[in-house]
Amino acid sequence: MSVLIFAELDEGKLKGSSKEAIYYGSKVAESLGTAATAIVIGQADDAELATAGRFGAAKVLHAADSKLTEANGMAYASVVAAAAEQEGSTVVVVAKSSLGDAMAARLAGKLRAGLAANVVDLPNLSNGFRVKRSIYTGKAFAETELTADKKILAIKKNTITPEEKEATASVEAFSPALNDSDFVLKVTNTEKATGDVLLPEADLVVSAGRGLKGPENWGIVEDLAKALGAATACSKPVSDLDWRPHHEHVGQTGIKISPNLYIAAGISGAIQHLAGVNSSKVIVVINKDPEAPFFKSADYGIVGDVFDILPRLTKAVNAL
Amino acid sequence: MKILVCVTSVPDTTTKITFTDNNTRFNKTGVQFITGPYDDYALARAVELKEKPGVTVTVLNVGTADSEPVIRKCLAIGADDAIRVDAEPTDAFFVAEQIAAIAKENNYDLILMGRESIDYNGGQVHGIVGELLGMPSISPVMQLDIDGSTAKLTREIEGGKQALEAQLPLILGCQEPIAEWKIPNMRGIMTARTKPLKVIPPAGNDTLTKVVGYELPPPRGSVKMIPAEEAETLIQLLRTEAKVI
Structure with a gap:
């Protein structure tokens, strides 16, 4: 029973x-x-x-x-x-x-x-x-x-x-x-990131979009995630461009997440992206465009250059 | 090889969702319906597989007559024929029973659909159909190749992906990047008008769930803007005000 x-x-x-x-x-x-x-x-x-x-x-x-x-x-x-x-x-x-x-x-x-x-x-x-x-x-x-x-x-x-x-x-x-x-499916290969916080399980998520300009710039996203103990995520264009693996793509056709904190850097906030993250408890948006639609769905917003802001946030977290 | 692609007709991804009749019905007014984005990936891969000789693609929709524009579009993209089970797709088990009943009659080698519909997001139908047919089901599938009677595929797992081999017949829930979405060309649109679309009544009426009402999420409070030069204060606010770190 x-x-x-x-x-x-x-x-x-x-x-x-x-x-x-x-x-x-x-x-x-x-x-x-x-x-x-x-x-x-x-x-x-x-x-x-x-x-x-x-x-x-x-x-x-x-x-x-x-x-x-x-x-x-x-x-x-x-x-x-x-x-x-x-x-x-x-x-x-x-x-x-x-x-x-x-x-x-x-x-x-x-x-x-x-x-x-x-x-x-x-x-x-x-x-x-x-x-x-x-x-x-x-x-x-x-x-x-x-x-x-x-x-x-x-x-x-x-x-x-x-x-x-x-x-x-x-x-x-x-x-x-x-x-x-x-037991009829034969697994021939498994690729799994080890040591990282699994995105669907994460309480804190740091995510970035095309505003990062290229995969070589992801270090500043990973640094902030590491300082917070957060998982990293990305927008659909970033996954489509192969800057980041698909299992990090959050949005309408990606993974839907509901963490306590979602930090979006350089993501404009198309409705399809919001669909994947709108159940997050607190949303922070960092974008150099003050007109980015994502600010309307955010709890905290910073209009600024992600290349300046993200490293400063990492420093502030490490100083806690 | 016979492929069945199951598609949903769902509100466009940019739709502002509202309800009518005291929050008991979805408000269809002014809403554009599209093929489920995940189903569209499944269809695109099926049409690519059809480039080999002897492959047929049938589209199946469980839905009312309102779904027919979506079905015609699937035919225009390259499916050979279509079946519509004339019923409201309100319950996953009910929809799965319809698909299983048709599959039992037609012996498909491959049954493809999206990993989930984007209206109810259940992601259950492929698994239930698999169970009803005693057939393996795999989801979400990101890559698919067929070699004789063996399917070689990749599915997403948490934090990575996994390559698999399995014997047909199979049921797969699909997602990107299994194929690029296809846009119908003029010739496709013309031929789609005369391709067969069979409408059949539902088999039974076994629903195991029932929606009794809808509600919209409460609006988020207004955004608190922090000047760029004081960005560091965000971390304090997240700790003391939002209490999330």
Whole structure:
């Protein structure tokens, strides 16, 4: 009967967005008068998994079969479906992410579950089971009723701020039978930036556009990001020109982010760019053009030359 | 090889979103509808694959008659024929069931669509269709080549990308830079008028979610401008006023 949370690992540690999902799931469980169970797939030690208790999970099911070490949306969906059946869970919570999305869609097909993506608030249970989700790429919200018996909620980053408590979750090994049909994709190469803050997970993001004039000038963006502990991002033209990799492109056809702080340097703020970042809590715009439309959507603005301003901001952060 | 490309008809990306009827309906007045930008990438790649002999491309839309200009444009870009399931695409599971029902009858080798529609941004339909058909699904795909019955592709992952090989049939959610968007030429527009567009009723009416109302985000407060010569004060404000660093 418990609420089941699919919690992801990054290099053996629970991802920040998954901690948020666990906390969210525990709040849903409270309103339903039940407990929260996290299902974690991949390699991690029990001490790390037990920390799920700090975010409200009573129990962690750990599927550590070596076939599952490589992220695999189809196989993970089968494992989560088996966990949902064992626990009798009718509500599954996931954090929006590449893997979470792939897993959740396959799971919805398996369970015939109603799936609400980009959920931004706790469910309203006073009249059916309703959630608020972000639609039109952050330009509106839809109050959505999940009418099926089984429900999957994919929550957007920064939906809820976890309050940690002193508690540990019990950890149980979970070894459902695996289907060969879930292991038919052959990975031939993986390129992943290491050591950097992952953009979709980042609380702080420093982003730049064509105003930087060329990829060779990105050092000043990276310096400020490093000083803040932020991720770097870019506008679509910058990714189209191959100045920066596509996985840094935020906007309508790129990644949609909702960090606490988004600093945009040399980005004019086309509506398609805003669509990817308008859920950020605080937006700072730095542009030499006082007429740049982005200033209208910003909380703080500086009219100035990014080549002058960014290094000065880095210095100011380092002086804190 | 038979390719099915599923497309959505969605408000242009520059649309100012508003609602009517006490915030229960999207206000279509004055709104320009376009092919979903991600679907457009999928279609462009399908039309490129059609340069090889023996490849056919069918376009599928689940939507009302209002979608027909978008479907005709897909035909003008180079699809051979089109199917429209005559229903409002309000629920991902419902749309996926329609696609799966058509796919079961026609045995496509490749089913392409955008990684997500830009109206509801669910990004679920390819995965649900895959599950209903017992077929692998992969998203978001940035590069795709077909070599016999093997697909070689690249998908985006957080902080990077991954190269994969898989056997057809497959379902893929697509995004840039899989292909360049295509603009129909005059000959395409003329031939599109006579290409077959079949309209069929929906299979069943299984919806698992229902939108009960809409709202717009609260407007952001006014911007606080900081003179360039005092740029450093921004960092103090972010710490003490906005409390984000």
